[in-house]
Amino acid sequence: GDSVTQMEGPVTLSEEAFLTINCTYTATGYPSLFWYVQYPGEGLQLLLKATKADDKGSNKGFEATYRKETTSFHLEKGSVQVSDSAVYFCALSLSGSARQLTFGSGTQLTVLP
């Protein structure tokens, strides 16, 4: 079945460091890919998405590129801030529908001042 594999955490970085959180997927069709973020004590928020191969999603300085050849959707940010400390979830849904999301296990990021 469909699945998402995320880089295991926790990840601890210093402020202004470069961030990469790896995400790979297995899917029978052509999924849409998402990154969600969960700040402490809050629900999930959509961070960015990409719906087809080679699309790049971006938001708040975060980027992720849909790589069909490597079945990956790695999350990157050039310079993290303390306020980026959160849990990040990679997710996929089958093409044309975001109704059935399959989530990765989540990666806890802590950014130190």
Place this chain on the structure above:
Amino acid sequence: SAVISQKPSRDICQRGTSLTIQCQVDSQVTMMFWYRQQPGQSLTLIATANQGSEATYESGFVIDKFPISRPNLTFSTLTVSNMSPEDSSIYLCSVVPRETQYFGPGTRLLVL
């Protein structure tokens, strides 16, 4: 986008009791979803709630334990029945207004 609110935001309950969680959306949506996030884990879909019909439950979840109501297109409730400490989780509702899923802030439940 969609603005979703949930009540209560958190609760501490005794074993054997039940808790009903409310989810309110600021627009009409066909489907609403209920997820569980156990401590330190990812999200698991409990059920899909359609207005005017029975909810559809995922494998491992049953109506007797998690009854769901969907009286209109902007509101749903999830009840966690006969609770045990294993039910301690965050419960989230979500909607998909336009091909993107939006989540409520979650209800943090601790069962003693």
